[in-house]
Amino acid sequence: MIDPRFATLRVFSSTGSVARTAELTGYSASAVSAQLRELQRTLGIKLITKEGRGVRLTSAGRHFVAGLDGIVTQWELLAASARNASGQVQGQFGLGGFSTAAAQLLAPLAANLRATRPDTEVQLIEAQPQRCLDLLLAERIDLAVIVASQTSGGSAARDRFEQTVLLDDPLDVVLPATHRLAQHKSVALEDLADDPWISESGQSVYRALFVAAFTSLGVTPHIAHEAVEWETMIAFIGAGLGVGLLPRLATLGDAQNVVRRRISGAAKPSRRIVAVTRKGSRGSPLIEESLDILQRTAKDIISLRSAEELDG
Amino acid sequence: MIDPRFATLRVFSSTGSVARTAELTGYSASAVSAQLRELQRTLGIKLITKEGRGVRLTSAGRHFVAGLDGIVTQWELLAASARNASGQVQGQFGLGGFSTAAAQLLAPLAANLRATRPDTEVQLIEAQPQRCLDLLLAERIDLAVIVASQTSGGSAARDRFEQTVLLDDPLDVVLPATHRLAQHKSVALEDLADDPWISESGQSVYRALFVAAFTSLGVTPHIAHEAVEWETMIAFIGAGLGVGLLPRLATLGDAQNVVRRRISGAAKPSRRIVAVTRKGSRGSPLIEESLDILQRTAKDIISLRSAEELDG
DNA sequence: CGGAACCGTGCACAATTGGTGCATGATCGA
DNA sequence: TCGATCATGCACCAATTGTGCACGGTTCCG
Numbered sequence: 315m316i317d318p319r320f321a322t323l324r325v326f327s328s329t330g331s332v333a334r335t336a337e338l339t340g341y342s343a344s345a346v347s348a349q350l351r352e353l354q355r356t357l358g359i360k361l362i363t364k365e366g367r368g369v370r371l372t373s374a375g376r377h378f379v380a381g382l383d384g385i386v387t388q389w390e391l392l393a394a395s396a397r398n399a400s401g402q403v404q405g406q407f408g409l410g411g412f413s414t415a416a417a418q419l420l421a422p423l424a425a426n427l428r429a430t431r432p433d434t435e436v437q438l439i440e441a442q443p444q445r446c447l448d449l450l451l452a453e454r455i456d457l458a459v460i461v462a463s464q465t466s467g468g469s470a471a472r473d474r475f476e477q478t479v480l481l482d483d484p485l486d487v488v489l490p491a492t493h494r495l496a497q498h499k500s501v502a503l504e505d506l507a508d509d510p511w512i513s514e515s516g517q518s519v520y521r522a523l524f525v526a527a528f529t530s531l532g533v534t535p536h537i538a539h540e541a542v543e544w545e546t547m548i549a550f551i552g553a554g555l556g557v558g559l560l561p562r563l564a565t566l567g568d569a570q571n572v573v574r575r576r577i578s579g580a581a582k583p584s585r586r587i588v589a590v591t592r593k594g595s596r597g598s599p600l601i602e603e604s605l606d607i608l609q610r611t612a613k614d615i616i617s618l619r620s621a622e623e624l625d626g
Numbered sequence: 627m628i629d630p631r632f633a634t635l636r637v638f639s640s641t642g643s644v645a646r647t648a649e650l651t652g653y654s655a656s657a658v659s660a661q662l663r664e665l666q667r668t669l670g671i672k673l674i675t676k677e678g679r680g681v682r683l684t685s686a687g688r689h690f691v692a693g694l695d696g697i698v699t700q701w702e703l704l705a706a707s708a709r710n711a712s713g714q715v716q717g718q719f720g721l722g723g724f725s726t727a728a729a730q731l732l733a734p735l736a737a738n739l740r741a742t743r744p745d746t747e748v749q750l751i752e753a754q755p756q757r758c759l760d761l762l763l764a765e766r767i768d769l770a771v772i773v774a775s776q777t778s779g780g781s782a783a784r785d786r787f788e789q790t791v792l793l794d795d796p797l798d799v800v801l802p803a804t805h806r807l808a809q810h811k812s813v814a815l816e817d818l819a820d821d822p823w824i825s826e827s828g829q830s831v832y833r834a835l836f837v838a839a840f841t842s843l844g845v846t847p848h849i850a851h852e853a854v855e856w857e858t859m860i861a862f863i864g865a866g867l868g869v870g871l872l873p874r875l876a877t878l879g880d881a882q883n884v885v886r887r888r889i890s891g892a893a894k895p896s897r898r899i900v901a902v903t904r905k906g907s908r909g910s911p912l913i914e915e916s917l918d919i920l921q922r923t924a925k926d927i928i929s930l931r932s933a934e935e936l937d938g
Numbered sequence: 939c940g941g942a943a944c945c946g947t948g949c950a951c952a953a954t955t956g957g958t959g960c961a962t963g964a965t966c967g968a
Numbered sequence: 969t970c971g972a973t974c975a976t977g978c979a980c981c982a983a984t985t986g987t988g989c990a991c992g993g994t995t996c997c998g
Contacts, residue, residue, distance in 0.1 A: 315668065316697075317629055332975055342958055347976055349956085356627065357705065359712040367965040367974050374712050381704035385628075385697060392693035393669065400671040400686050644946055654987055659947055661985090679945050679994040945994080955984070962977080968970090 315453065316389045319349045320382055323361070324451045326350065327371055327379045327470070338445070339452045383473040383593075390594030397598050403433045404600050408455030410439045410446040412519075414563040415459040415587060418615065419480065423607050427600075434600065443519050447475065450592055457604055461519045462586040476596060477588045478605055481612040484577070484584040485527065485559045488551050491571045502579035503531055510538035510556035512547050519585075524559060527583035548572055561585060562619070587612075627765065628701045631661045632694055635673070636763045638662065639683055639691045639782070650757070651764045695785040695905075702906030709910050715745045716912050720767030722751045722758040724831075725856075726875045727771040727899060730927065731792065735919050739912075746912065755831050759787065762904055769916055773831045774898040788908060789900045790917055793924040796889070796896040797839065797871045800863050803883045814891035815843055822850035822868035824859050831897075836871060839895035860884055873897060874931070899924075 326335040326346070336343040354361050361375035371379065397404060407427070411420045416438065424436050441449060443460035450458055451474065459480065487506065489496050495505060514520045528535050538556045541547040545567065547558050552571035560566070566574055577583065589608050595601055638647040638658070648655040666673050673687035683691065709716060719739070723732045728750065736748050753761060755772035762770055763786065771792065799818065801808050807817060826832045840847050850868045853859040857879065859870050864883040872878070878886055889895065901920050907913055 344976065345957060357708060358714045358716060359708050369975065374708060377711060378704065378708050381700075381707070385700050385704065388693075388697050388700060392690065392697065395693070396669055396671050396686065396690050399689065402670040404670065656947070657986055681946065953986070957982070
């Protein structure tokens with residue numbers, strides 16, 4: 315909004331690559347390249363240097379981006395207050411979130427907004443947490459629901475985003491129905507230390523949670539298989555290939571041959587689900603209302619759980 | 627730089643007219659109109675309203691411009707530090723000032739810069755103080771030398787500009803050679819209370835100084851004639867039509883039949899000459915060097931005066 | 939009360955900006 | 969050494985953004 319090139323530069327500073335920046339912003343790679351070059355020309359400073367087959371920010375560039383973060387924040391604040399003052403409708407509103415969040419939290423939010431604000435076009439994008447942050451920077455979306463983690467965004471995150479905690483989502487174990495502990499109401503992770511585990515591949519947020527859950531116990535689990543989708547993981551478990559961890563928010567679906575059990579014991583691993591916005595964009599009426607709705611939805615989920623807890 | 631439309635809007639907020647904004651920014655009137663309309667559209671707020679045959683900012687517009695001032699300041703700071711960090715040359719550099727300042731202060735500065743920075747294109751614009759401020763806003767110039775006054779810029783001035791005092795320029799009286807006090811070394815304004823005066827027309831800064839000099843004495847001078855150029859005023863005085871005030875920096879030229887005399891007495895009217903920059907643009911190497919040179923030049927002028935003082 | 943001056947805006951048209959798609963050179967991994 | 973990947977230059981095209989001019993509304997002045 316303030317200057318499209320700023321968004322491009324900020325995404326680049328996050329991804330470190332022209333190609334990824336192009337993919338995230340929706341521009342072509344040559345457009346990103348040209349934008350950065352043009353930006354350097356008008357500023358009269360070198361922002362990027364060639365490094366290997368890629369390109370990276372110069373120290374002057376990093377310094378400039380850091381200053382830009384403050385300016386963009388102030389701009390967001392101003393734009394939000396302007397939108398707030400005049401009761402004008404906002405044309406577009408983009409939401410992002412990872413799979414379970416999208417299903418459980420964003421879908422109700424989108425439905426609600428569609429009902430109360432028919433003139434606003436709400437767009438949903440499902441994406442991994444890090445990607446959600448980059449989409450926020452790229453101004454493709456205005457609000458994201460992601461799993462909190464230290465790695466996401468790095469140190470620049472606090473200059474660029476604001477977080478609101480929605481809920482803590484505990485992890486459950488998923489066992490084959492034939493597992494020796496399948497009949498227990500709850501299971502301690504220590505008792506599964508020697509079982510073959512199924513986790514997610516790559517260095518996803520889930521994977522980080524997975525290892526964190528065990529390192530706090532001083533246990534190194536044996537990861538026998540890796541899956542990308544939970545659907546797949548659950549199928550593996552159903553086939554008796556091992557055991558797995560599944561966030562409470564994720565549904566088992568119509569999976570056969572598996573049971574979901576609470577985790578007992580000292581360590582109760584959970585993931586923290588937060589809503590993230592660009593810094594300064596709070597105060598915009600749509601953002602404020604959305605956060606409100608999200609928190610109410612989260613509260614409903616929590617109270618529903620306590621009810622189940624009492625039932626069980 | 628950050629967004630040309632911002633400069634346009636800021637100039638408009640200062641001038642209050644599309645036509646004057648167009649003249650100052652160098653755009654056509656319809657371009658200014660279109661820019662403001664486009665800005666409103668993308669922001670989703672109404673910035674201006676029709677009023678009479680003109681147009682004025684809405685309260686939301688004023689609020690937005692106030693916030694914009696802060697953002698532009700921060701941008702100037704960032705751009706200045708970026709330029710400073712990388713020893714890149716700045717392509718263009720614009721200077722503005724009113725007539726005497728242009729001659730006595732800006733000309734040496736321009737000559738100096740031309741010598742030390744041959745790659746930078748220095749542009750000089752002579753203009754009245756208020757116009758200089760608007761040209762600064764319009765980013766047509768980067769530094770102005772003007773006479774300080776309360777009226778110039780209004781309350782928004784402190785959010786938009788930074789000042790550096792260069793020197794205090796005392797006013798002298800100019801008398802016809804045949805005047806009864808022409809032989810005195812110095813003259814008290816009170817002794818000229820009943821003489822016919824020649825001043826400047828309109829509500830210029832000089833005119834404001836003129837009335838201020840007398841109101842502090844409780845005297846209302848009789849303004850018999852008005853002139854636009856000092857050249858003209860001096861000619862009027864030489865013709866015996868009255869007496870006048872002339873800043874020390876302004877030269878008498880080769881005027882005949884007139885004498886210049888110091889003002890004695892309690893009230894020693896003077897005008898304060900200051901260098902003005904856009905807020906935040908200090909720190910840019912060119913600005914810093916220019917201010918340095920200006921202050922040295924001012925110092926030279928002052929010490930030259932003390933020397934003359936001792937001679938006389 | 940009428941006319942002239944002025945102001946801001948809409949419109950046709952032109953120029954510049956800013957985009958894509960493809961080819962190219964350079965670098966890295968296998 | 970070959971293929972994959974990356975950034976960038978270039979031809980080309982679209983969209984933005986400028987100008988010049990005509991027009992309607994308002995104010996000032998005779």
